[in-house]
């Protein structure tokens with residue numbers, strides 16, 4: 001038997017990642033996420049204004065949400081949105 005445990009396995013070629021951009025309608029923060037093909041029903045909440053940036057349900061899931069700090073055109077407004085307390089969801 002040959003030992004191949006140290007060899008790198010080939011990457012799963014069928015799996016391809018698509019980067020998708022989303023803009024929060026509440027505060028215009030820009031996010032980037034990876035689209036993966038698996039069934040999911042979720043939503044993503046804005047880190048800044050706590051609003052729903054995107055809601056999805058179907059054959060694709062969105063993971064690895066990253067905020068674009070460079071597009072931060074808005075001044076940090078401490079005013080809570082719609083009376084909702086701005087608790088940090090972390």
Ligand SMILES: [Zn+2]
Nearest residue numbers: 024027046049
């Ligand atoms: Zn927002």
